Amino acid sequence: MRFIIRNRSKRSYKCMVSLSFFFVLAFGHGQLSKDSLTLHEVLRIVLDKNPVLKQVEGSIEIANSNIGVAKSNQYPKVNLESSFTYTDPVSEVNLPIGDNPLVIPLFPNDNWNVYAGVQYLLYDFGRTKEVINISKIQKSISEEELEAARKKLTYSAVGLFNAILFTQKAIKVQERLISSLQRNLKRVDGLIQNGLATNFDRVNTKVRITTAQNKKTALQNSEDELRHHLAEHMGFNPKTISHKIRIKGNLSLTRLKLENPSPQNSTRSELTIAQHLDSVLTGNQALTSKGNLPFVTIGGTTGYRNGYMPNLDEFTFNYAAFAKITVPLFQGFKTKHELQIARTKVKNHKWRIEEVQNKIKTELEFAEESLQNYYEQFQKNKILIQQAEIAVFQARKKYENQLVTNLDLLDTEVVLAGAELSLFESEYKCVMAQYKVKEAMGVKLWESEIKQ
16 A cells, blocks of 8 residues: 555656646747847857757866876775685694694684775875876866857857848848839839830739749748757757747947957967867876886784684784885886877977967958958948949839839849848858957957847
8 A cells, every 4th residue: 555655656746847847848938939039148048058068067077086086096095804715724733742642733724804904105206296287287178178169159159140130131121122023013013004014024023023032931941040050059959949039139230349369369278278288298298207216105904813823713903014115127118118208299289289379370360351351341332232222212213204114123123132131241241250350369258248
C-alpha cells in the first residue's frame, strides 16, 4: 500500500513539473510574439541562453579543477591499508634441548597488517609551483575563449538584427512601388477606355507589378531566414519560435567614436589568448628544465600487525618514519630533448603572436577604409534619391500632359525605388562597417552603449 502511495506522489510531482514547464514555455513564446525586442534585449538573451556559451563556461570549471589537481601536490598523501597473507612453510629455528629439540617458528602462517601511511613531497625544486602557474594561465585562456565566443555571437547577432531591419525597409520600399504601379495601372485602364492608351501599356505595367511582387516575396523569405538564424543565436528552437520573434530599432547611421583605434589599443581575444599561450609554453620550458633535479620526500607509517616475538599471533602497535631523496642520474637524454622541444615551441610561438598582431592591424585598416568608402557612398545616394524624386515628380506631370509615355513614367518610379534601396543598403553597410571597426578593436558590445 505504501508503494502505491509513493508511486502516485511521483506521478503527481512529474505532472506538476511538466505543466509548469509548459506554462513557462507558453509565457515565454507569448512574450516574444507580443513584445518587440531591442538590440540590447536580443544580446542579453544571446548571452544568457546560447548553448555554445554554456559549453565554453564548462571549460572554465574544468580549468578550476585542474588548478585544484595541481595544488594537490602541496598536501601530504595519506593512505589506509590492511592486508592478510598466508605463508607456508615458514622459517623455523631448532633449539637442541634434551631429547626433544624445541622448534620455534620465526614468522606466523597468518600474517595480518593494518596501517596508515603518510607521504609528503618536501621539496621538488619548484616543479609544483610551475604546474600551478601553468594551470592558472590555462584558466585565463578558458576565460578569454569565453569572451571570444561572446564577441563572435554578439557581433553575429547584431549583423542579423540589422539585416532584418534593412530587409524590413526594403519590403516597405517594394510595397510603395507596388502601390504606385497599381495606381498607374488604374490610370492606364482609364486611358484605354478613352482611347488614349493601348493594351501594351497595361501589359507592361502588370509585368512591372509582378516583378515587384516577386522581389517582395524574395525579401520576405530572406527575412524569415534571418529570423531563423537569430532564433538559433538566442538559444531557441527556430522551427517553433522564429516566426514569433519581433524586433524594434532604427537602422540609423551615427559617426563612430573610438579612442585611438589602433592594434596597440585593441582588446582582441585572439591576441590575449596567444600571449597567454606564450606564458604557458615558457612555463613548460621552465618545468622541463627541472627534469634532472632531485625530489625530497618524507613520510611515515603506523598501525598494527602480528609476527613479533615472542607471541607471533598477537597484534602489536608499530610505526616507522623515513626521508627519501630521488636523484634522476640518467634517463637516456630524455630531458635534453624535451627541453629542446620546449625552447623551439617558445621561439615558434613568437612568430604566431606577430602573425596575430599583423592580422589585427590589417583587419582594422580594412574596416576603417570600408567605413569611409561606404559613408561616401551613402552621401552620394542621398543626392541620388533627391534627383530620382524630382524625376518622378516631373514624369508624372508630363505623363498627365501626355508628354511622356507610360513606359517612361514606370522607368522613373522603378529608378526611385532602386535609389531608395541603394540609400538603405549603403546606410546598412555603413552601420555594419562601424561594427566591423568595433569588432576589429575587440569592443564588447554587451558593455558598450547601443541605443536602438
